[in-house]
Amino acid sequence: MTTLLRLADVNVYYGAFHVLRDVRLEVGAGEIVSLLGGNASGKSTTMKTILGLTRLRSGTITFDGVPVEHRSTPARVRAGIASVPEARRVFPQLTVDENLLAGAYTRKDRAGVAEDLERMREHFPRLAERRRQEAGTLSGGEQQMLAFARALMSRPRLICMDEPTMGLAPRLVDQVLDEIARLNRELGVAVLLVEQQAELALSIASRGYVLATGEIAVQGTADELLRDPRIQEAYLGRSTA
Amino acid sequence: MTETQAATAQTVAGTAIPPLLSVRGLRRTFAGLAAVDAVSFDVAPGEVVSIIGPNGSGKTTTLNLVTGAIPADAGEILLDGRRIDRLDPARIAEAGIARTFQNGRVFGALSVADNVAVGLHTTLRAGRPARRLSTWFLLRWIPLLAELAVALVPTRAARREQARIEAAVAAELDRFGQRLAPRRDDFAYTLSYANRRRTEIARALAPRPRLLVLDEPTAGMNPSETAEVLDQLLQLKAEGQAILLVEHKIDLVMTVSDRVVVIDGGRVISEGRPDAVRRDPLVAEAYLGRRRGKA
Amino acid sequence: MLDTLIAGLLHGNAYALVAVGISLIFGVTNVVNFAHMSVFGLGAMCAWFFIADLRWPFWATLAVVVAVTGLTGLLINLLVVRPLARYLPIAALLATYAVAQILDSVSQWVFGPRVRPFPEVLPTDDLHIGLMRFGTSDVVMLALTIAVMAALGLYLKFGKSGRAIRATSQDPEAALQMGIPVGRIQHLSFVIASALGGVAGVFVALYTGTVSPTSGATAGLTAFVAATLGGLGSIPGAVIGGFVLGVAEAFGVSLFGGSVDDIIMFAILILVLLVRPGGLLGRVPVLAPEPMTGTFLGRGRPIRLGRWGLVAVLAVGGVVIPVLGSRTFLTIGTQVLIYAIIGAGFTVTAGQSGVIALGQAGPIALGAYASALLALLAHWPFWVSLPVGGLVAAVGASVLGSALWRVKGHYISIATLGMGIVTVAILRVAEPLTRGVYGLYGIPTPHIGGLALDTPLAFYLIDFLVLVGTLAVVVRLRSSHLGRVMSAVGSDEVAAYASGIRVRDYKALAFAVSAFFAGVGGALLAHQYTYIDPDLFGLTMSLLVLTIVVLGGVNVPFGAVIGSIVLIGALEVFRVTPQLRVILYGLALILVVRFRPGGAWVRRA
Ligand SMILES: Nc1ncnc2c1ncn2[C@@H]1O[C@H](COP(=O)(O)OP(=O)(O)OP(=O)(O)O)[C@@H](O)[C@H]1O
Numbered sequence A: 001m002t003t004l005l006r007l008a009d010v011n012v013y014y015g016a017f018h019v020l021r022d023v024r025l026e027v028g029a030g031e032i033v034s035l036l037g038g039n040a041s042g043k044s045t046t047m048k049t050i051l052g053l054t055r056l057r058s059g060t061i062t063f064d065g066v067p068v069e070h071r072s073t074p075a076r077v078r079a080g081i082a083s084v085p086e087a088r089r090v091f092p093q094l095t096v097d098e099n100l101l102a103g104a105y106t107r108k109d110r111a112g113v114a115e116d117l118e119r120m121r122e123h124f125p126r127l128a129e130r131r132r133q134e135a136g137t138l139s140g141g142e143q144q145m146l147a148f149a150r151a152l153m154s155r156p157r158l159i160c161m162d163e164p165t166m167g168l169a170p171r172l173v174d175q176v177l178d179e180i181a182r183l184n185r186e187l188g189v190a191v192l193l194v195e196q197q198a199e200l201a202l203s204i205a206s207r208g209y210v211l212a213t214g215e216i217a218v219q220g221t222a223d224e225l226l227r228d229p230r231i232q233e234a235y236l237g238r239s240t241a
Numbered sequence B: 001m002t003e004t005q006a007a008t009a010q011t012v013a014g015t016a017i018p019p020l021l022s023v024r025g026l027r028r029t030f031a032g033l034a035a036v037d038a039v040s041f042d043v044a045p046g047e048v049v050s051i052i053g054p055n056g057s058g059k060t061t062t063l064n065l066v067t068g069a070i071p072a073d074a075g076e077i078l079l080d081g082r083r084i085d086r087l088d089p090a091r092i093a094e095a096g097i098a099r100t101f102q103n104g105r106v107f108g109a110l111s112v113a114d115n116v117a118v119g120l121h122t123t124l125r126a127g128r129p130a131r132r133l134s135t136w137f138l139l140r141w142i143p144l145l146a147e148l149a150v151a152l153v154p155t156r157a158a159r160r161e162q163a164r165i166e167a168a169v170a171a172e173l174d175r176f177g178q179r180l181a182p183r184r185d186d187f188a189y190t191l192s193y194a195n196r197r198r199t200e201i202a203r204a205l206a207p208r209p210r211l212l213v214l215d216e217p218t219a220g221m222n223p224s225e226t227a228e229v230l231d232q233l234l235q236l237k238a239e240g241q242a243i244l245l246v247e248h249k250i251d252l253v254m255t256v257s258d259r260v261v262v263i264d265g266g267r268v269i270s271e272g273r274p275d276a277v278r279r280d281p282l283v284a285e286a287y288l289g290r291r292r293g294k295a
Numbered sequence C: 001m002l003d004t005l006i007a008g009l010l011h012g013n014a015y016a017l018v019a020v021g022i023s024l025i026f027g028v029t030n031v032v033n034f035a036h037m038s039v040f041g042l043g044a045m046c047a048w049f050f051i052a053d054l055r056w057p058f059w060a061t062l063a064v065v066v067a068v069t070g071l072t073g074l075l076i077n078l079l080v081v082r083p084l085a086r087y088l089p090i091a092a093l094l095a096t097y098a099v100a101q102i103l104d105s106v107s108q109w110v111f112g113p114r115v116r117p118f119p120e121v122l123p124t125d126d127l128h129i130g131l132m133r134f135g136t137s138d139v140v141m142l143a144l145t146i147a148v149m150a151a152l153g154l155y156l157k158f159g160k161s162g163r164a165i166r167a168t169s170q171d172p173e174a175a176l177q178m179g180i181p182v183g184r185i186q187h188l189s190f191v192i193a194s195a196l197g198g199v200a201g202v203f204v205a206l207y208t209g210t211v212s213p214t215s216g217a218t219a220g221l222t223a224f225v226a227a228t229l230g231g232l233g234s235i236p237g238a239v240i241g242g243f244v245l246g247v248a249e250a251f252g253v254s255l256f257g258g259s260v261d262d263i264i265m266f267a268i269l270i271l272v273l274l275v276r277p278g279g280l281l282g283r284v285p286v287l288a289p290e291p292m293t294g295t296f297l298g299r300g301r302p303i304r305l306g307r308w309g310l311v312a313v314l315a316v317g318g319v320v321i322p323v324l325g326s327r328t329f330l331t332i333g334t335q336v337l338i339y340a341i342i343g344a345g346f347t348v349t350a351g352q353s354g355v356i357a358l359g360q361a362g363p364i365a366l367g368a369y370a371s372a373l374l375a376l377l378a379h380w381p382f383w384v385s386l387p388v389g390g391l392v393a394a395v396g397a398s399v400l401g402s403a404l405w406r407v408k409g410h411y412i413s414i415a416t417l418g419m420g421i422v423t424v425a426i427l428r429v430a431e432p433l434t435r436g437v438y439g440l441y442g443i444p445t446p447h448i449g450g451l452a453l454d455t456p457l458a459f460y461l462i463d464f465l466v467l468v469g470t471l472a473v474v475v476r477l478r479s480s481h482l483g484r485v486m487s488a489v490g491s492d493e494v495a496a497y498a499s500g501i502r503v504r505d506y507k508a509l510a511f512a513v514s515a516f517f518a519g520v521g522g523a524l525l526a527h528q529y530t531y532i533d534p535d536l537f538g539l540t541m542s543l544l545v546l547t548i549v550v551l552g553g554v555n556v557p558f559g560a561v562i563g564s565i566v567l568i569g570a571l572e573v574f575r576v577t578p579q580l581r582v583i584l585y586g587l588a589l590i591l592v593v594r595f596r597p598g599g600a601w602v603r604r605a
């Protein structure tokens, strides 16, 4: 498998606070990789760094073999990275449809966009019902669906998803995870997935990394991680519950 | 009024205790869409009641109505038998309902400790002289100016009260062990998502509310962190704290709740003890989905 | 009747055309662009130059105006708005005001300041309805307004980049993640809006028949209010707002005379905002959305002086400077101190309760006039009239502001701007008492016993003591529970309300506290100048106060002292000319915000 995204020795600071320490991470083309870690371990910061929303102190980021750490966020998106941001970040005063179309901003093929719009409505009937509602008035879970669907609208090669199932009802969690697996299987989209429900995430991922206070503490295949006792205790809540 | 009171008194699980919170025929529409429709339920003192339901079923809206954040179109809400559905959020907070918000609303420009201290605003007596006038036109300037005066030149009682607040804040932060205490002087905006949620819960709990209203308190937490919150909720329950909880994590809901109310499309579709609700086929279909429905 | 209406509509049309640009820029960058009025003036002057001087044909001139003003807009965004807005939108607003001053001075320097006739390139008097005469130029202007409104409105609503523009204004960081080139979109909007402003300038000059380099200023303020009235960001709203104000003004002036112009305008604005807090066509959500949970801006921590630092500052300010300072130095010092008093008090409103008020000159004027009149008419001693001046300012500002507290964000800013202007307009109109535009003179200086305290040294010491008192009060307030409550209100109103905090009451209280210190500062000014008139208390003074506070850190009382030293002291000591001064204000702002976005007295987090 060829490497699609590679982070090498990435360091990020908030002021004097060292948030990411020498992070190394790879996502292969067509691979689902899960990024785990406790609260405040730097998962969201990693995602923002990949998208160019935080400044890199040192290290390199390559996408598809090309260094992108000096490229702007829109340039990275044009190159094929999409994002489901933490806490959704839908455009509150745009309607549901407009949000979806904003997701397709980088695309030129109108027909394809219309087709995808239709598909999103099929997958998420609630979004079809509310196509003219302002996104800011949607319920939390509805906004989460919208953020997910919006990211798909750009036909990306890699999607960075920061807790895409947060606030979703159990049934929809399943549906979204199925959808991620399907996208990956059928369209070969690579996914970097931050997900609190580690077990669910690892059930569709092939590999995973565990961040602890800004460092990659453990990495391995999904099965290895699921069996790792340290991880069972810290993130799966086995022994605590 | 008396009729409803009599009616509600009977409903609480066969006991004679009047309910703490009683919601009757609550309704709210947005542009023709009924987000909450004829919703009724009770919370008894010391009881933990959860509201579950699919996304967009009206859970958050229900909480917003109960806490007065948005006005209801129809229906009654009673706290201790007193109508509160026409009151503004501040009055409702003073009546003893404290809440958290689904996405988290901390005061970013305040430190973690100050966030919690602000939660104690309704409990201030010496620091807010003549506060009974604060709902009166023009007269409200009397408590405002008095509060200003006490802030600048504290009376002895106000100083004692302030010390009590600091102690309460420390106790509240300790509840979360090492999660919040080391960051007590950091600005809330620098916290990670889950820590903001914890700060918010601490702020809501600080005034020892009669009813604690939580909207998805464990969103953004992993299973072991969720288990931590579960322990805290169980402890609160043991202390006799009444809680109205909205949550999608079904295991937590089943463990902590005395009763569960299921809503879909703004209407109550099932209500009862957790195990009974879980077996309800309607619930499994509308809400749980295949992986958990069978479990 | 009918002719008043038509005159109002014609005037309103001009306002509408300017307001559209303001609203467009606001809609994209969330920045209120004060430079827009100068761009408008620049357009008119350019047209005059090309038509009257170079004898170019009208349509070619119009093309030049579009190019020049569009380019100016691009430069404004590139050099000023974008670098600042990224860190602190309010700083961008203040800087655009500096840009406006710069553009006006440049234009005066290039073209000369006089008012001159504008050539009648289109007939302005060839048509009539009944007795009311108007011209082809008016019809063309109306058609232009409607075309612009329709085109822009449709483009924003349905066009792909229009959608991107709106997305950008709602959440720039999320817009970037959609691949929207936020920077380029903002540049584009500035170009479009500024070109429109330039063209509007030409037509308004045609309509009034005269131009001067500062002709933008008068129409500009009304256009702001029009854009706010209609709902900031709404293009049709801006047009409606323009017409409403034009007509109201025409009727108001024909009924009450020209002096009530501003009062009428802001009265309408406030009435509308009371009924519709988001303007005529703007909407406010049922529940204010939860604040973004993404990266907050590094706000940083205020620098702590420490005990010895404090002693040192007190010693330098209270002993070294009074002993060593020359008369001129001390005179400058009094200015610095007075603005520091006003600014430190203002941090309660701007920093803690989060209300960026743009009309602080209002309470300053109230305090100054109250104290001066009490001394002049009732012969009250300075020591009594000084605090009473503060009280009058607090009460007056609270009464004028009482209706405003349900209005939020930029709307409250523009409404307070109006309050400031209305306060001064009232002082101007209340002639029997205030002697109107002639001002008050012979205001007595302070005395102790028989000793007149009229030397710079005495003034300096009085001001220094008042400043120390002010800082003590403000710092104390800040560390009290009440202070936390006020900051909570500024952080998140919905959460504060749910915690049992009556949000509006605490905003009103914060505003009253700030107004009190503004009034005290005003009273000090009055007794030291011994002469005051309404023009002293204009928009420039309000913005100067805000700039001082932003420069030092909106949340840092001591920062106001730093801001005041930089903006008042340094520029005064180096005898900077007024024109250059504005440029330096802007520059100082840009530098501070760039390197210390939280303010000069705030360490970056
Ligand atoms: N703007 C900021 N300024 C200062 N510190 C910050 C800022 N944003 C985040 N941090 C800190 O950086 C660390 C990592 O934060 P990040 O949001 O990446 O964590 P996370 O792993 O996504 O946590 P969560 O699971 O709670 O979302 C945290 O300690 C947080 O407090």
Ligand SMILES: Nc1ncnc2c1ncn2[C@@H]1O[C@H](COP(=O)(O)OP(=O)(O)OP(=O)(O)O)[C@@H](O)[C@H]1O
Binding pocket: A133, A137, A138, A139, A140, A141, A142, A167, A169, B030, B031, B033, B035, B053, B054, B055, B056, B057, B058, B059, B060, B061, B062, B102, C286
């Ligand atoms: N201001 C509004 N305007 C229009 N529709 C609204 C508004 N507020 C809420 N709704 C709709 O009302 C319904 C109920 O929303 P609510 O937020 O109560 O859902 P919820 O049960 O909390 O869902 P979730 O689990 O996703 O948080 C949703 O379909 C939402 O789109």
Ligand SMILES: [Mg+2]
Binding pocket: A043, A044, A045, A086, A162, B192, B193
């Ligand atoms: Mg995160």
Ligand SMILES: [Mg+2]
Binding pocket: A139, A140, A141, B059, B060, B061, B102
């Ligand atoms: Mg909800």
